[in-house]
Amino acid sequence: MPQIQIPSPLRQYTQKQATVSVPAKTVGDALAGLVSQHPDLKRHLYSDDGKLRAFVNVYVNDEDMRYLEKEATALNDGDTISIVPSIAGGSC
């Protein structure tokens, strides 16, 4: 089953889980499965019109899905999806 890596800013919406396994054939299915398991996550990943938010980067293994086939990108069993959000901290 593909695994989704949850970055720490979003773990508060996944009962603190760092990885979530979701049965899915495509990246879009996997993300839909993720937010149906963890509904509080939805507004952080999707805008009101149902599109993935522009500041949320989704990687399949080490490749940006924007340069693959986006949400239609096919998944294999051992694939890892990473959600890579913007973080700004530094001097703080």
Next chain:
Amino acid sequence: MPTLIEANPAAALSNDEILRYSRHLIMPEVGMEGQQKLKAAKVLCIGAGGLGSPLALYLTAAGVGTLGIVDFDVVDYTNLQRQIIHSTNDVGRKKLDSAAEKLTAINPFLNLRTFETKLTSANALELFREFDIIADGTDNFPTRYLVNDACVLTGKPNVYGSIFRFEGQASVFATEDGPCYRCLYPEPPPPGLVPSCAEGGVLGILPGLVGVIQATETIKLILGQGDSLIGRLLLVDALGMKFRELKLRKNPDCPVCGKNPTITQLIDYEEFCGIRGQEEPGANDIPSISVEGLKKKLDAKEDIFILDVREPHEYQICHLNGYLIPVGDLPKRVNELDSSREIIAHCKMGGRSAKAVNFLRRSGFKKVYNLTGGITAWAEKIDPKMPKY
């Protein structure tokens, strides 16, 4: 990797310098030529905080000839857990003064240039032009985009590092052929959606790990040695102690470094990040009460319900005997509240409780108020024995 800096005959090393840099000089990858490149190099650090501390300390020790630091902040006690360039005795001092003392003590050959100012669209280009490499150690989105765009526009590499809680990111952006920060993040998140370090916390060693990675990348760019992080985003997970990397590509449609850029000069970054005039969203419009007002009500034994919307681990630090529902849990636990009672909501500073009050008002609660300044204001003005965090 091509070098950024040509070894400069004027950067010849004195005998004292040769002894000091001995462990560099005996490595062929650095050698006399590399050390002279370091001496000729001019690096600008944005911020003298968590990332800026290790960056400035190591670049200075390594023999970078000219180091600029931009900062306008003052050292406070909450900085000391991670901003290792500052000491307890420096609390209340300007970070620039504190940093200058440490850096010149480490290496008297350093040409240190301090800029006590906020980096803005008005001063960034002029400032960046005087340096070879920019190291970004800032803590907010508007400045991240400003640094990136100014690097692209002036053709200076942006050695990037960012941290949150237990995780960090590092890369090198805005080189001639490499991607920039906007290629990765075309848009900032809306304000309030991503918590700041002041809200979310940060493990003290994390800026050390990430800042040292930035210092390493800076030195490699100067020497022209090794494989830089150009085109790669390094993800650091301190809890799992895992380092992963993701591929970054230059986006041909990038608004600043793409083929047909639409951003050809610096813009208003506060506005771009949606935070112009609303640092505390809606804080002015929502009904609120001061800590003095709350004290009066408590002394008069009025029937009020204190709702604490912080996290349980914050409650353990200090509390006002409030009923604890973390702001994220409020929607599903709202039925635990009695709308007929007067409710005063608080958090640490007043931001999260403002959101809670907005939510409760929209849910039909009429007698709900935000405690202005949160429990921090209570500790400052009402109960000096209460710890501040």
